[in-house]
Amino acid sequence: MIKSLVQQSIHFLLEKPKIIRLSFLTTFGHTIVRIYLVAYFLMNIVRTRYESGLDTSTAILYLFNKIQELNIRGFIIPFVVIIVIRYVYVYHIGTASLIYYIQSDGKKFFTALARGIKKFFPMMGSSALFGMGLGLYSVVTYTIRLGFMDLLGNVVVKIILIMWRTIALFIAIFAPYVKYYITTHDMNVFDAFKKSVSLTLGNF
Secondary structure: OHHHHHHHHHHHHHHOHHHHHHHHHHHHHHHHHHHHHHHHHHHHHHHHHHOOOOOHHHHHHHHHHHHHHHOOHHHHHHHHHHHHHHHHHHHHHHHHHHHHHHHOOOOOHHHHHHHHHHOHHHHHHHHHHHHHHOOHHHHHHHHHHHHHOOOOOOHHHHHHHHHHHHHHHHHHHHOOOHHHHHHHHOOOHHHHHHHHHHHHHHOO
16 A cells, blocks of 8 residues: 555656645755754764764854855855745745645646645644644754753653653644645644544544
8 A cells, every 4th residue: 555655646746747846945945954953963962972073163163264265145145044934934835835736636836825825824833833842853852952951860851851752742643634634624723633633543
């Protein structure tokens, strides 16, 4: 079954190249930000654990000096602005557009974009609640930060982290269809979450 789904997905993408372009535009800024965060934390882990590696402040200073040396400030500032806009706005609009575009069998590209713009706020709310707030990525990120602050040995912190991880795991399992219901069924975030839980339980 999984093999046939993958084959169908590849066939559908090859037939609808606009989906590939829209996916790239949607995830570009989001991917750049996540890569930066992963690199930042890995660098801090190496420096903290092994007393080696590149210091964050040194890396930032080197980067600024390199930008001045190459005289590319006029390029870097617009690039950062574009990444921020794509991370904050385009990702949510693009995700809703992709869902609607695929749901309509790729027949209404500009209608899908309009749908994505219309669903920007509920999609952003969904990402803020289930992704940045209670997502597994956020749990791992803050656990690493607490480790840097030497707070993981605190009993209260351990209890909070266990509760947070449990909630995050529950959401990771039962909330994959929230954005689908928001986009295609005009539901708010919490109603969409209830439907997602129901659908997941019915097809566990």
